[in-house]
Amino acid sequence: MSKRVNRKFKISRRLGEAVWGSQKDPVVSRNSPPGQHGASGYKKPTDYGIQLSAKQKLKKYYGDITEKQFRNIYKNASRKRGDTAQNIIGMLESRLDAFIYRMGIVSTIFAARQFVSHKHVMVNGRKVNIASYRLSVGDVVSVVEKAKSFAIVQQNVESSGACPDYLQFDKDSMSATYVRVPAISDVPYPVVMQPNLVVEFYSR
Numbered sequence: 001m002s003k004r005v006n007r008k009f010k011i012s013r014r015l016g017e018a019v020w021g022s023q024k025d026p027v028v029s030r031n032s033p034p035g036q037h038g039a040s041g042y043k044k045p046t047d048y049g050i051q052l053s054a055k056q057k058l059k060k061y062y063g064d065i066t067e068k069q070f071r072n073i074y075k076n077a078s079r080k081r082g083d084t085a086q087n088i089i090g091m092l093e094s095r096l097d098a099f100i101y102r103m104g105i106v107s108t109i110f111a112a113r114q115f116v117s118h119k120h121v122m123v124n125g126r127k128v129n130i131a132s133y134r135l136s137v138g139d140v141v142s143v144v145e146k147a148k149s150f151a152i153v154q155q156n157v158e159s160s161g162a163c164p165d166y167l168q169f170d171k172d173s174m175s176a177t178y179v180r181v182p183a184i185s186d187v188p189y190p191v192v193m194q195p196n197l198v199v200e201f202y203s204r
Contacts, residue, residue: 011060019061020108051204061189062092063109069132074202085195085199090181093166095117096121097131097194103169104160105153120147121159135178142175164188168171 012019045053057142059070077087092098100121101112113131115121121128122142123135135141147153153174163169183197 011056015057015060017057017191019057019191048201051075051197051201054194057191057203058088058092058193058195058198061132061193062095062098063113065132071202074134074198078199078203086183087191088195088198089187090183092184093187094135094178095131096123096128096133096135096141099167099176099178102164102167103141103174104163105143105156105174106126107156112150115147120144137178137180139178140175141178142173148174 004130033061055070056197059067065073071106073088073091074084077091078084079092079098080087093102097109097112098114100106100115101109105114106112116131116133117129119132122144123133124140125142143153157171157174163176164182164186166178167176167187169176170177184193
């Protein structure tokens, strides 16, 4: 399992955006890089820097994905038919931890990874504890019976908004069906993601 060394809010300050959309993120009120020289503000980035930032922002948004895993996602996406940038988003959103996050039963992508690793999730009736498990269209993801009674799960479900339309969520059974592979415009990112720059970064 990969380990997130840096605090997530520190990552947001380095990138200059509230990557996960939290209003508690210090970057909202203190828009400067971390560290003793952060007060001088953000420097004008080069083309390479813009591409690197886009790659880091998309990778970090999905939690504890390692650079090796993310590069492999790009390689697999580039081999598939269609637009590589769209394929990258489709592959990221088909990860089990991302799907659990979209269902609204956890509050963060990091909590989704932990929820999956603790064996609280089933795919097509079988327990799966691998956060990077790749779903296929038509798969049904459900919460195990014991976890349905967790107060935090019930609270998250009640307070969460509408799910994206590429999954069909049933609150009563706490299960969701993966309806279709989403396009970039379908994904409710809190900040602008530019997967086309990720493609440019890796194809240099």
